[in-house]
Amino acid sequence: MKWEPVIGIEVHVELETQSKMFCGCAVDFEAEPNTNVCPVCLGLPGALPVPNRTAIEWITKIGLAFNCSISERSQFHRKNYFYSDQPKNYQISQFDVPVCHDGWIDVTVDGETSRIRVNRAHMEEDTGKSIHVGESGRIHSATETLLNFNRAGVPLVEIVSEADIRSAAQARAYAQDLRTVVAALGVSDAKLEEGSIRFDANVSIRPVGTEPFGTKVEVKNMNSFRSLERAVDYEILRQADVLDQGGTVDQETRHWDEGEGVTHSMRSKEGSSDYRYFPEPDLLPIEVTEEWRNEIAATLPELPSARAARYVGLGVDADSATSLAGSEPLMVMFESSLAAGAPAQVAANWLTGEVTAWSRRESTDITDSALTGQHVAQLAAMVEANSLSSTAAKEVLGHVLAGEGDPADVAAAHDLIQISDSGALESAVDQVIGENEDQFARLAGGEDKLIGFFVGQVMRVTGGKADPRAVTDIIRSRIG
Amino acid sequence: MTDPADFTLVEAAAALRAGQQTSVALTEAVLTRASLTEAAVHAYLTIDRSGALAAAEAADRRISSGRAVGPLDGLPIALKDNMMTRGLETTASSKILAGYIPPYDGTVVARLREAGAVFVGKTNLDEFAMGSSTENSAFGPTRNPWNLDTVPGGSSGGSAAAVAAGSALAGLGSDTGGSIRQPAALCGLVGMKPTYGLVSRYGLIAFASSLDQIGPLTHTVEDAAILYEAIAGHDPLDATSFPGPAPSGTVRLGAGVSGLRVGIVNELSGQGIDDEVMAAFRTTVERLAAAGAEIVELSLPSTATALSAYYLIAPAECSANLARFDGVRYGLRIDGGTVDEMMSRTRADGFGPEVIRRILLGTYALSAGYYDAFYGQAQRVRTLIIQEFAAAYEQVDVLVSPTAPAPAFELGAKTQDPLSMYMQDICTIPSNLSGHPAMSVPVGLSTTGLPIGFQVMAPALGETVMFQVAAAIEELSDDIGRPVLEVVAS
């Protein structure tokens, strides 16, 4: 049978506010364990939560960036479950009325754009962290569990998509775009490897052409976009295998194992949990008035889609514009290149071409390379002035990225400067004419194809550094 | 001459200001009284003798140098043991918190400390404030100073008994369904629950967050008004705290009731109420009428379902509020093979039967499939009660009823019958559900010599008129005097 995947993504974003969601403790993950704690975030008897207004502002920003409606009054709920790193044994979260609801973003894969609806974005608090101490470091054989509550109470935004995603590649694109937007908003450092942004996927499959959803499986523990794509792909194939063999898919949570490239069932831990949500009596409803919402909307930075359109307006091709606008490091480098005077399309070509390739090959972020916008502009100017060929420019770029210096120094050090000095070129041309008088007579007599031969000879004597167009001009002037 | 332990707050403050007493002498007087009464009464779980005397000495230095910080400076007060006191054991009368030393002061405690109050100690309560007799304490019951065979009421029975016995000049209780007013009635005191949100809950061990309020237990209405004013007011640490200024408690004291409209709630003044209590209630109403109040009879039909709604909402909230007591970070820990096992064992062993009963009830009421029929329905009843009360207050300035259905009962009389214990709060619960202020004033003694209370209820932020009416009732009623304790008399 042919199967169609149906995928929804849940994202948790830790907000980088100064203080936690419901107390004054600092949000700082580098701190010594259990130093950023107080009666509120430790769940001591008698302590009460007070909401962080900045966090409400920032979730509203996120909602607006994803084209959500913002609730004028939304409600905190208690989500009840016992877990040792959860101080109160309930999490303050939201249930039936989230701050943000009914939004969307457009996601493009292989030139095809689809609208993915965002069901909701709601405000909640993070838990502490458990460190299991034991011989293997695994929870089953742990002899001791250490608890660090520095993260407990950090503001967390959960963004839930509709099940509109139809492929692993689209899931990845959605996640990447979402991360890009969140990073652009400046509300979170949004680092997957540090867990400040976390993605879970709900995956089910159904026969192509049918409507009803299949049984969904929640896949967790993906800590890169690549592992998200791999995990979703794996899960689609696994479910198809199960169904093709006449089996049934269990509704469950599965863990992605990056090393083995498979998902494992976690069924032992979670039954069908009843969180017994009820309105949080310690907190009043969250109010985002129209006036406040408009103030927040006015502070939204340029979002990737609008930015891409602006780049196209500068003459950049559509694909490059989307790539540049969608990647924070590329965007920053491109903007600073433009500011330093680089032509838009030239800079765009290098950044989406050589620079991106280098970044992938070296597994190094562009922002961690030696390249600056000044370098890009300088390089472009050298090509413009014919002192570098475009091939040589790409070579220079590689050396600059590797930290060898600025383009002029690198080009000189690697002897890549084109000879465009007319005196030097003229004497080279005259030397070649003198050595090949017969051929020159034939050229002068109208055998025009010999021009290539002469240009080649000049390139030979200059060690390939002559500007071929200038050489051609000089040869023609000798004929005339 | 009156023993200083029997002073009202107003009398004691006057004596301090006049230089006839020192705070240390007052504190010694209540500590001495406690040393005589505690073996029989057991009002306190912790007496902080050295802390109290140190605070009294500091108060005396301020007073003698003319820098007294207010009407409570130097006055010995008892705190219910569900209020966080920095460095002083706080248990909520639960084994699960035995030995727990809080690292911080709750807002009310901090305010009283700044006002110069001297904390005698921490008083007994029904575990986590769940009960109406102070028998549900892990550390043994408190007895009523008026008759040691009877209960002081609850859950603030320890504070009520301490004030009645003279082992503190005043006390603080917390009221979730009547836990200040019912013990006040049973111990012959004034007990007051403010409008929800007027007094900060920060540092009060939560029982039912949407109902809990801290309030005073005192000998007189004026004392209650003064103590109320000291603890009320906005607190940025409590998100449910009322943002505006708290209404005055003292400004209309002595203004009488002439021209005020007083409503009798039919549903709270008949069925299930003891004859002597009803007689005292009627006498008081007649006196109010004679003093110029207009008496109006009202029906508030939804109050009939208030008790049922309360016993869904309060347990539901407590089931979450008490989840934090799990043996992980503080308090009792009974080890187990796994963390989950440790938590279950700790909670099974650490909580008493009434607390477990309410956690189970609340957990059930919030469960998937039952939420709407139980918790949801209870919230709808609550909304109805709020609407009915609001409509009633269009017609009258205050509502009145008996406080408790009967005078103090004997220890053990209701411990095997939770429902009859729950009925103790039938008249007090509606004001918790509506969030309105209410208070109890003593209006007489039964034939067996036990105090009888009278409840005055007012609309939200109606404290001023409520204290005004309560002071008039106090004025119109016969003084019930103080309990006579043989241990003290001899």
Ligand SMILES: [Zn+2]
């Ligand atoms: Zn904190």
